[in-house]
Amino acid sequence: MDIYIQTDKGLWTGRIDDATDPASHRFHQAVQVMDLDELTASRHAFGIIGFASDEGVRRNKGRQGAAQAPDEIRKFLAKLPYNLDGRTADVGNVHCKENKLENAQTELGRHVTAVLQQNITPVILGGGHETLYGHYFGAKAYAGPDKTIGIINIDAHFDMRDDPEPSSGTMFRQILEEDETAGYLCLGIQTFGNTKALFETADAYGCEYILEKDITANDFQDTFLTIDDFSKRYDYVIMTLCTDSIKASAAPGVSAPSPLGLDPKTVQTLLTYVAGKKHLLSFDISEVNPLVDESDKTVRLAAYLVAETMRAFYK
Numbered sequence: 355m356d357i358y359i360q361t362d363k364g365l366w367t368g369r370i371d372d373a374t375d376p377a378s379h380r381f382h383q384a385v386q387v388m389d390l391d392e393l394t395a396s397r398h399a400f401g402i403i404g405f406a407s408d409e410g411v412r413r414n415k416g417r418q419g420a421a422q423a424p425d426e427i428r429k430f431l432a433k434l435p436y437n438l439d440g441r442t443a444d445v446g447n448v449h450c451k452e453n454k455l456e457n458a459q460t461e462l463g464r465h466v467t468a469v470l471q472q473n474i475t476p477v478i479l480g481g482g483h484e485t486l487y488g489h490y491f492g493a494k495a496y497a498g499p500d501k502t503i504g505i506i507n508i509d510a511h512f513d514m515r516d517d518p519e520p521s522s523g524t525m526f527r528q529i530l531e532e533d534e535t536a537g538y539l540c541l542g543i544q545t546f547g548n549t550k551a552l553f554e555t556a557d558a559y560g561c562e563y564i565l566e567k568d569i570t571a572n573d574f575q576d577t578f579l580t581i582d583d584f585s586k587r588y589d590y591v592i593m594t595l596c597t598d599s600i601k602a603s604a605a606p607g608v609s610a611p612s613p614l615g616l617d618p619k620t621v622q623t624l625l626t627y628v629a630g631k632k633h634l635l636s637f638d639i640s641e642v643n644p645l646v647d648e649s650d651k652t653v654r655l656a657a658y659l660v661a662e663t664m665r666a667f668y669k
């Protein structure tokens with residue numbers, strides 16, 4: 355198996371209301387499957403990239419299965435109405451082979467950079483949350499050493515573990531250690547999703563965060579202000595959704611479920627608010643695990659959140 359595989363066109367199938375009228379089209383009629391090197395400047399608004407890896411979850415002692423999420427999310431996204439502007443290309447999946455996570459993250463980064471260089475917005479379907487490291491790596495290569503990147507993460511967890519081996523629990527510590535100009539805002543932190551030591555690590559590294567229970571206070575006004583203040587300090591922003599930020603009753607299909615997680619509509623509000631930022635480069639959704647899902651509930655929700663975020667992207 356190669357590390358890069360073009361998407362099986364059979365994943366993009368669904369109901370056909372009208373074969374020719376674009377106003378009746380669903381994603382499966384609008385998305386064009388191609389190789390990365392077939393992308394040409396400005397023809398597409400979005401470029402879907404899958405990251406078929408759960409090696410980071412394995413290393414972090416979690417429940418594996420997220421490597422199957424990119425194709426499962428595609429199947430559900432395919433059936434949704436294409437109620438957005440601009441065209442979408444699907445440039446396939448980057449796979450993690452032989453547990454070589456760092457190689458796969460480098461390759462994901464190469465894809466993200468190449469898509470951005472074509473003036474196309476990457477929409478990355480993870481993968482365990484180790485997806486974010488490759489996502490950041492590609493965005494940073496595009497931005498260049500003189501430009502700063504702020505990362506907005508919607509997550510129950512900080513993912514700032516001090517483990518010697520990179521995993522799905524270490525990315526933000528890795529990034530903040532490697533790039534002193536990077537910033538980290540985490541929305542939806544669970545009090546009982548992180549040890550006291552991890553809260554101390556977050557403070558020590560200058561991570562800004564809002565607890566899950568404080569997100570909806572004041573009808574989001576404080577949250578939006580925090581997002582605004584954070585975003586304007588960076589040349590570019592990237593956004594990542596760790597699906598375990600959503601309450602377990604709505605998102606059971608994750609490695610580490612959150613019984614007291616955010617409502618899906620709260621996450622929708624956060625994603626669409628950040629997507630309206632002019633300097634948001636890219637977005638990933640991570641930690642969907644189809645193998646422990648219940649009646650496809652989490653995969654379906656993931657597809658809706660991806661569609662909502664794409665629709666809200668600043669144009």
Ligand SMILES: N=CN[C@@H](CCC(=O)O)C(=O)O
Nearest residue numbers: 414483511513522523547610
């Ligand atoms: N990606 C991060 N995962 C969490 C898992 C927590 C748990 O297993 O309960 C973490 O490392 O903190």
Ligand SMILES: [Mn+2]
Nearest residue numbers: 510511596598
């Ligand atoms: Mn998490």
Ligand SMILES: [Mn+2]
Nearest residue numbers: 483509513596
């Ligand atoms: Mn995470």
